[in-house]
């Protein structure tokens with residue numbers, strides 16, 4: 699009795715579903731969120747007092763309007779996150795996903811909402827980054843001839859004095875559409891898989907969280923892996939309660 703026993707039974711059931719998915723091209727789809735990086739030491743967004751959004755308003759920090767309002771403040775937040783992410787390592791959950799993909803080429807699609815690059819660092823191939831990449835930049839507006847000559851002062855976002863353009867992190871902010879091609883690939887993976895693992899996400903952000911419903915409606919089994927309840931639990935076929943760095947190696951290795 700108790701959740702642990704339930705977890706063992708559920709784990710055996712999910713392993714069966716995984717074995718069935720293995721026989722199919724892209725039979726497995728995995729959607730990850732900030733929780734898979736928690737055990738690497740990267741703060742999540744909505745985890746009570748430790749999450750980023752507990753200290754900032756998403757609209758102020760992860761939106762173009764917020765950036766234009768106070769570029770230095772937002773830029774410094776992203777520089778702080780970059781510094782943190784550069785100094786952490788993928789955890790056993792990231793590695794379990796990468797090793798499974800290496801053992802089953804074309805067997806899985808890894809879709810992430812994370813911008814920290816830790817799946818790539820762990821060796822996962824072809825990661826679909828729905829929300830962009832923290833360590834990359836792009837210009838806010840179209841570049842002029844002088845833009846690339848801009849020399850940022852430390853702690854300041856690169857700024858073009860000729861046209862007033864600003865460099866911004868190459869992430870998807872609230873109110874911005876996801877990269878077209880990447881979203882289309884993720885949607886197709888959700889429609890074609892027989893098993894979707896939804897790992898370490900609160901399921902609060904759309905359209906990313908909608909991929910679980912797309913998979914379910916297409917006939918796949920949906921499994922949520924998370925130590926706490928999520929907004930997607932109600933439509934999952936199975937819930938595995940626990941940290942992903944513990945459960946993913948148990949499930950995938």
Ligand code: BV8
Nearest residue numbers: 731732733742743744811872873898899900903904941942
């Ligand atoms: C768009 C990048 C339209 C930047 C991010 C009302 C209803 C529904 C939707 C909306 C609405 N109003 C507005 C919207 C749309 C909005 C949205 O969904 N808002 C929500 C908040 C209500 N979405 C958008 O704006 C998207 N764009 O809709 O565009 C459009 C269409 C066409 C043309 C123009 C426009 C863009 C969304 C992308 C925003 N960018 N980040 C950055 O990172 O700085 S969002 C941010 O949230 C991150 O990307 C993050 O990945 C994402 C989701 O959060 P999670 O990953 O789930 O993290 P969270 O902290 O929430 O949860 C962590 C989980 O981990 C928890 O469950 C916890 O229990 C678990 N956990 C903890 N420890 C562990 C663990 N799990 C496993 N193991 C552990 N050890």
